[in-house]
Amino acid sequence: MKLLFTALAAATATLASERHIVTRDYNSTLNTDAFIDGLTKANNGGTFVIPAGVTYTLDKKLDLTFLKDVQLQLDGTIIFTDDIEYWQKNNFYHPFQKSISFWRWGGEDVKIFGSGTIDGNGQAWYDGFSGLEILDPDNTYYRPILFYTENATNLEVQGIKFLNSPCWTTFFVTSKNIVFDNVYMKSASTNASSLPKNTDGFDSYNVDGLTVTNSYIDVGDDCFSPKPNTTNILVRNLTCIGTHGVSMGSIGQYPGTLDYISNALLENITLIGATTGARLKAWAGPNVGYGYMRNITYRDIIVERVDAPIVLDQCYFSVEDAVCREYPSRVNISDVTFENVRGSSSGVNGRVGVDLKCSPGATCEGIHLKGIQLTTPQGEAQTVCENIAGAEAVPCP
Ligand SMILES: *[C@@H]1O[C@H](CO)[C@@H](O)[C@H](O)[C@H]1NC(C)=O
Ligand SMILES: *[C@@H]1O[C@H](CO)[C@@H](O)[C@H](O)[C@H]1NC(C)=O
Ligand SMILES: *[C@@H]1O[C@H](CO)[C@@H](O)[C@H](O)[C@H]1NC(C)=O
Ligand SMILES: *[C@@H]1O[C@H](CO)[C@@H](O)[C@H](O)[C@H]1NC(C)=O
Ligand SMILES: *[C@@H]1O[C@H](CO)[C@@H](O)[C@H](O)[C@H]1NC(C)=O
Ligand SMILES: *[C@@H]1O[C@H](CO)[C@@H](O)[C@H](O)[C@H]1NC(C)=O
Ligand SMILES: *[C@@H]1O[C@H](CO)[C@@H](O)[C@H](O)[C@H]1NC(C)=O
Ligand SMILES: *[C@@H]1O[C@H](CO)[C@@H](O)[C@H](O)[C@H]1NC(C)=O
Numbered sequence: 001m002k003l004l005f006t007a008l009a010a011a012t013a014t015l016a017s018e019r020h021i022v023t024r025d026y027n028s029t030l031n032t033d034a035f036i037d038g039l040t041k042a043n044n045g046g047t048f049v050i051p052a053g054v055t056y057t058l059d060k061k062l063d064l065t066f067l068k069d070v071q072l073q074l075d076g077t078i079i080f081t082d083d084i085e086y087w088q089k090n091n092f093y094h095p096f097q098k099s100i101s102f103w104r105w106g107g108e109d110v111k112i113f114g115s116g117t118i119d120g121n122g123q124a125w126y127d128g129f130s131g132l133e134i135l136d137p138d139n140t141y142y143r144p145i146l147f148y149t150e151n152a153t154n155l156e157v158q159g160i161k162f163l164n165s166p167c168w169t170t171f172f173v174t175s176k177n178i179v180f181d182n183v184y185m186k187s188a189s190t191n192a193s194s195l196p197k198n199t200d201g202f203d204s205y206n207v208d209g210l211t212v213t214n215s216y217i218d219v220g221d222d223c224f225s226p227k228p229n230t231t232n233i234l235v236r237n238l239t240c241i242g243t244h245g246v247s248m249g250s251i252g253q254y255p256g257t258l259d260y261i262s263n264a265l266l267e268n269i270t271l272i273g274a275t276t277g278a279r280l281k282a283w284a285g286p287n288v289g290y291g292y293m294r295n296i297t298y299r300d301i302i303v304e305r306v307d308a309p310i311v312l313d314q315c316y317f318s319v320e321d322a323v324c325r326e327y328p329s330r331v332n333i334s335d336v337t338f339e340n341v342r343g344s345s346s347g348v349n350g351r352v353g354v355d356l357k358c359s360p361g362a363t364c365e366g367i368h369l370k371g372i373q374l375t376t377p378q379g380e381a382q383t384v385c386e387n388i389a390g391a392e393a394v395p396c397p
Contacts, residue, residue: 019046065106074116101148125166328361353381
């Protein structure tokens with residue numbers, strides 16, 4: 001009896017792992033229902049396959065938090081409609097920087113892999129948002145995030161292209177063990193007067209375990225920028241084209257809220273033509289939060305024509321210097337190493353290559369610079385710093 005049970009269990013497991021679901025109504029223009037149906041049938045051990053040459057056009061918000069042990073083999077394309085009116089009324093909302101998304105991934109043990117594309121169809125959004133600012137408190141023109149998770153555990157994405165996200169390309173919320181490997185992201189506008197703004201590569205919030213490896217990111221904002229409460233971060237072998245760099249934060253934005261980022265290793269990253277390279281950013285001002293960043297290592301970073309290669313900024317965004325002096329940031333920063341950062345700055349900041357301005361209202365200690373070799377068009381790069389405690393390893397003038 002016991003033997004039979006074991007044999008049956010094994011047979012079921014084998015069947016489940018080989019269960020491939022391919023839905024057949026992909027000739028219709030809109031196939032949101034077929035997409036949900038495919039993933040639902042594959043759920044609990046199967047694989048939903050979208051073959052090369054097949055396009056799913058999604059026109060309705062999708063809640064995918066029911067997933068458990070499922071794979072999406074995406075060799076074709078998933079594209080979202082650009083019905084701005086629909087999406088601004090129908091989406092998943094998260095209060096952090098008033099984020100909205102087309103769909104919400106979640107559940108456990110979810111893998112998306114293949115050579116296919118997820119396309120945010122961003123052009124209409126870029127045109128519509130022209131002249132606006134995401135961090136403007138009066139902004140009400142929200143744009144969807146292309147890939148959003150909430151309460152996801154063990155989610156892996158491999159090989160997929162993410163194109164033309166209307167806003168952030170990814171945002172992981174209250175999730176654990178998120179792994180992206182060998183992905184390609186590009187957001188570009190065909191209209192010079194409406195840029196693909198805020199199309200960040202990677203953002204996170206309350207996430208433990210975030211790994212990004214072997215990827216190529218060409219977007220109109222941060223390449224990688226974990227937000228509040230992200231721990232155990234690994235980034236390795238990343239190429240960032242354009243972008244606002246590989247940042248920690250911003251954090252400390254919301255009054256009364258403790259934010260932190262800890263245990264991050266970011267290595268072998270090439271940044272070309274970015275506004276900043278390796279950057280830590282935290283808020284100051286009369287009505288902001290507090291927190292810490294701890295144990296952050298940037299290693300083997302190559303910059304080419306980057307405006308500000310190494311930056312520690314505790315007066316983030318458009319807050320006036322005088323206001324930051326009056327209400328300094330309360331985000332403590334400790335054990336941060338920038339090691340083997342090489343290459344060239346663009347020269348827009350003169351000879352400043354390393355710019356570390358710590359807040360007088362927080363501790364800033366254990367900041368190390370090792371093997372920094374930066375050039376500027378005006379000559380050898382300089383280091384500028386303020387308020388670093390025990391600046392043993394930082395040659396502050
Ligand atoms: C889908 O379109 C292709 C090419 O037009 C056609 O050969 C095929 O029969 C269609 N499939 C369905 C399910 O309608
Ligand atoms: C380009 O964007 C601007 C600003 O949104 C808009 O006014 C203009 O119509 C767009 N041009 C084209 C060709 O779409
Ligand atoms: C995520 O988990 C939290 C806490 O259990 C819960 O309040 C929230 O509704 C969940 N979100 C989703 C989308 O299930
Ligand atoms: C680094 O990532 C690139 C893709 O951007 C890939 O082609 C290359 O093989 C990766 N290197 C290693 C050692 O995995
Ligand atoms: C480091 O980055 C370079 C340039 O992207 C890539 O060619 C190389 O494979 C990477 N090496 C490792 C070990 O990731
Ligand atoms: C971060 O975690 C702390 C401690 O658990 C919590 O008090 C705080 O609200 C969290 N911050 C955010 C932005 O959720
Ligand atoms: C610092 O972070 C690294 C991961 O980047 C981790 O391996 C290490 O244990 C952390 N050190 C401490 C003291 O927490
Ligand atoms: C920041 O450091 C100060 C001084 O050591 C300490 O009093 C405060 O509690 C720290 N804040 C956080 C959020 O760790």
